[in-house]
Amino acid sequence: MKQALTPTGPDIFLDNVSFAYEKEPVLKEISLTFEPGRFYSILGPNGCGKTTLLDLLIGHMTPDKGRVFLRGKELAAWSRKKIARTIALVSQNYNINFPFTVEEVIMMGRHPWIPRFSQPDQKDMDRVKAVMARTGTDTFHDRKITALSGGERQRCVFARALCQDTPILFLDEAFSNMDISHTLRLLNLVKEEVSMQNRTVISVFHDINLASIWSDHLIFMKQGRVAACGPTDEVMNAAVIEEVFQVESHVAYNEYSRARQACFKAG
Template sequence: MTDPAAHALTTSGLRVGYGGREILNGVDLALRAGAVTAIIGPNGSGKSTLLRTLCRLLAPDEGSVAVRGRALSTLRTRDLARELSFLPQAPTAPEGMTVRELVARGRHPHQSLLRQWSRLDATAVEAALQLTGLTELADRDVQTLSGGQRQRSWIALSLAQDTGILLLDEPTTYLDIAHSVEVLDLVDHLCVDLGRTVVMVIHDLNLAARYADDLVVVHEGGIAAQGPPDAVITARLLETVFGLTARVVADPASGRPLVVPVGRRRVHRSDHPHPEETGDTHVA
């Protein structure tokens, strides 16, 4: 039996489809509390569908999802929003909105007709800004920030929501490698230092292996593999799931698996002598 204290999210016999097409077929998962779990898989495999089902944006045709042992279907929307937060892919803020105003939206689940904005809400917003390194940018228009700063602003909103579980749909989309590392370092900090549970969809296999405690590989509507990166990332899995011929070596910096694709060998220009060096020139 799954221990609710050990697992933040669980699924049982999950079947999800839309548009007359089945996307997920009988998915059983148990995602560890206090860990970073990365969901990986080929394009169109159902990664984002799984993530959206975990936060009830999509309803399963069959099966169930539970958060800390409680069925999602039994929770009120406000109660669910106090359990987990969801950050969609490439979100955009309204024009003219400041970072502080955006982050303050994370407090909506904690307010009602009888409980309006309070000192507790203000404290939560300031704490989220500080944790994400955005205090000095709090009064800036979100649209004027760099890609990494904008993504940190959205994560700050999730932190202000004060949930133990964060679901992130491709948080590094459209970011260069430096900003991607900036965002994932923050994710690591939230998990290791603050005890948050993070479940994220990510395309970059090497970043997934570097930052995740556990990997979930989605393939053809099911789970092809699940576990720590060094057990999941193998040459055989890469060939079977991604159609990729690659070597898997140990990252010299982290010791984590590092995927090195094997492609056609390119011949450097220096390997091709210039025609003048061979005498193979032709004069018209």
């Protein structure tokens, strides 16, 4: 996946990145390239560094070694506002404890685009309405976020990120609390955004089979390193799953889902 940097090149490029919170490195010598208009999924065991990787890619933390480039320019040189106009994150940890309404929370996604000391204009309001309709959050738009179920809240946070209208979208276990119907609805929506708007999506998944159906590329991580990465059809196999998760599986192409799927057995 690694390639030379060019102005029209990748959206994100990591060059030999390492990072530690304390003494032990959590990410070790990671080099990756993310091209525009593709859906990437990051998979791997608990604690292998998936969320930490997304945090580095959005500039919440800086690498101890190596460099991160966003659209050809080192991330360290980007302002917070410019990053917010370029990358939206649906975080695993979204604690909203103030009783904002759903509509107010989704409108927060427009903030990087609203000039300082200004109010949202008609365009912002229209955008929020359109996203609420697409995500099914319009049915509870006036309810307090603090009074919603886990899945409803997650849909609301997803809608806020979509409203941010960024070319790059990070999803960190963004569907973990959603039922299958809402998960499929939003994954189809994301896929549409990737193909119609040329958005780049990087999603952390625990469900290998969902990742396989929706992703163009898979990145398997293990103990802070990239264990395997490449086009989904090439890396979605039993040997990789066993190496990364230490579980046996049977992996084969499935006609119905039109993707390679893994089966597991008890015992």
